Amino acid sequence: MGEDLFWAIRGGGGSSFGVITAWKIKLVQVPSTVTIFEVSRNLDDGGSEIFTKWQTVAPKLPAELFLHAVLGVSNSASRLGNKTVVFSFTGMYLGTAENLLPLMQESFAEFGLQRSNFTEMSWIQSVLYFAGFSVDQSLEVLLNRNITSSSFKTKSDYVTEPISSTGLEGLWKMLVLEESQFMILTPYGRIMSEIPESATPFPHRKGMLYGIQYSVSWDSNEDATKYIKWIRTLYDYLALYLSKLPRRAYLNYRDLDLGVNGPNTSYVEAQFWGLKYFNQNFKRLVEVKARIDPENFFRNE
Template sequence: MSWIQSVMYFAGFPISEYLEVLLKRTQPSRSFFKAKSDNVTQPISQAGLEGLWQRLLEVETSQLILTPYGGRMSEISDSETPFPHRNGSIFAIQYLVTWDDDKETEKHISWMRRVYAYMASHVSKSPRAVYLNYRDLDLGRNHDANTSYAQASIWGLKYFKSNFRRLVHVKTLVDPGNFLRNEQSIPVLPSGQK
């Protein structure tokens, strides 16, 4: 059984239907959204929060999600899992905006980028840490199957910090042909750099 068949089987699809399911994917909604994220390592000042609040009120469909960190979570080593943002982060922020009219895309994306720029002085630095599952393509993207380590590290270090190098080595061993890829996937090292 291939890994794709295994995934489909464990997801509850009969093996005979796995290709059909993959080929029939549809977009469930015509809505659009843009999301960005940050990790906060120091309390944000009242003035900083008021500035953020003012910006959120500019767009009716804006959302702010705060995810607390700390406690037992902060006792897990940065290198124990690929997710390294446990120790030293107070909470994560997700900024989100939605819209229904594709003619408003540039307006909402520009607004999101302004909010993100405003928050730069209030969040983690060197690198500015972000959460992988919000996949922020503003950070960069793979343009083909041969994206270099240097190019991918632009977003990889923000998502994975020092775990990025280790993940590249695992990806190179497990998927040397880079079959499993997306716009910001982990790259593979050229054969001479393993």
């Protein structure tokens, strides 16, 4: 296969380099017990202040603890427009609840967590949990490949400096304008910062506080223009506060707004989106592509 090609298919968009018929995967050890918890807040009970803290604390938590945030909208009689932003914080700890409790009380005392707020389970049960299933369901449900009937649009970003209070206030005002949306914010740091940017094509390592996935969905094609315009407006608004030169993006949240890899796409054209997805690794990916598929036969857009 060759070292460069093996490097390219592990994060460079495997479908751009050929048809992969089999993988050999090195397994890692998982603990016998993991612990899950959820905390929800809104703008009326300190959600904004906790999120401000989350921006800098979550990326520095011990490697055994993952704490992501999901932003959405719900009804609120006390808010102008009767809408408020909801902050859902979900944590997964590779260990027991007894070991997690003092860690959370020190890191996020604002959550007010007690032992009763934690649920212990096996690692594979946590896969069911994060996929939206009951932990008691059969693992066979994970093989369900039914495609949703709704349409959706997704975009992505990376944050290198905490978004300011001014920026967040503007963000909250934009979010309450649309109910059919959510933002998933995934902290980086720790092991992500320890892996060199060039180790795989995926470059978003050291210096990233967290990644953002924006998503909006709709059921009727008549609504598509409205929702797509909203998410693009949100994306444009946050440009001032996020990664720059390039403004980074995550390949698995493929965003056709950034560009499309057509049959005759030039290097200059592809550079616009290629640097966003791959940063300085883009040049090496182009060199591999030129050697093994110069006619650009393998593409999926």
